[in-house]
């Protein structure tokens with residue numbers, strides 16, 4: 322098929338040209354005396370992206386899943402209790418990992434399309450007078466349903482209960498895109514991966530670790546993902562095993578892009594583009610999987626197709642006929658929703674092209690949708706935003 326595949330899945334995301342160029346380098350000597358001159362400032366700048374001064378950011382070869390495992394096994398001991406909520410594929414997988422690693426999970430099931438039940442967490446924490454809960458797990462952005470949860474509110478619940486549990490956050494599809502404040506929110510472990518907000522190929526687990534979490538060493542077995550060994554890279558600039566040097570060079574370029582744009586503007590841009598998608602979905606007359614505006618995710622929208630249409634078949638139709646990739650509905654919402662990823666290296670026309678393509682593919686697939694209804698709604702919103710930005714600049 323002519324033209325390129327348009328990637329509107331929530332990860333891997335599109336790699337910006339500057340990052341692609343940065344990845345195109347010869348192999349280098351990771352033991353060279355000047356390698357630390359590259360590594361140390363990179364790790365320092367990653368702390369700015371996570372918005373932590375007191376913590377450290379450790380970079381492991383792996384994907385986000387390795388980051389989950391690192392967070393758990395470095396700080397917890399077998400049998401430790403953790404509090405978590407399940408409301409989508411990723412929050413569920415993290416709970417499953419806890420069980421397989423031998424932790425006792427108090428898992429609260431919530432409807433898909435909602436997020437972390439802060440009040441319920443607050444009750445459980447207040448009731449846990451003996452502080453047997455050692456960690457609270459928060460999936461900041463549930464990528465399967467397009468739901469963002471309030472991490473700061475969970476921190477407030479912990480503080481209100483005077484509870485010392487570690488706050489662990491899955492930020493794989495939020496960090497580098499949505500507002501994320503590790504220090505202000507008192508996050509102890511913040512997990513990201515390279516292929517979402519960091520706009521890189523898959524292959525790095527990027528984990529923010531608070532000072533407290535670095536000192537709270539659990540007795541779970543670990544070796545490859547050991548924090549203590551990796552934390553030495555912060556000062557020495559050398560890694561405990563061969564680093565993915567190519568990806569680190571790409572990460573340098575990606576972090577530069579994020580910091581040049583400014584983290585506030587990165588988050589604002591994701592809001593503007595995410596809202597454009599939501600306006601388009603409303604224009605089509607469809608609803609989102611996210612059940613209320615407070616859950617709306619600015620990085621991914623899970624769109625519910627009208628009754629009688631199979632969303633998996635629709636995504637396949639878009640791919641095979643228009644070279645257009647949308648995310649599938651997973652597990653409980655398989656066949657019901659398709660997902661539009663709107664994170665990373667993205668601007669207005671890219672979002673509009675996804676929406677125009679979706680409209681075309683929907684109509685071609687037989688879903689009743691008025692051509693132009695979604696695109697025009699998104700365009701109107703984007704124009705309003707332009708006007709508002711111009712007025713604010715005056």
Ligand SMILES: *Cc1c(COP(=O)(O)O)cnc(C)c1O
Pocket residue numbers: 332384385386387411460462463464491492493494514
């Ligand atoms: C993608 C994703 C993961 C899994 O990360 P991998 O890089 O695929 O291992 C975990 N959590 C969330 C919220 C994700 O979006």
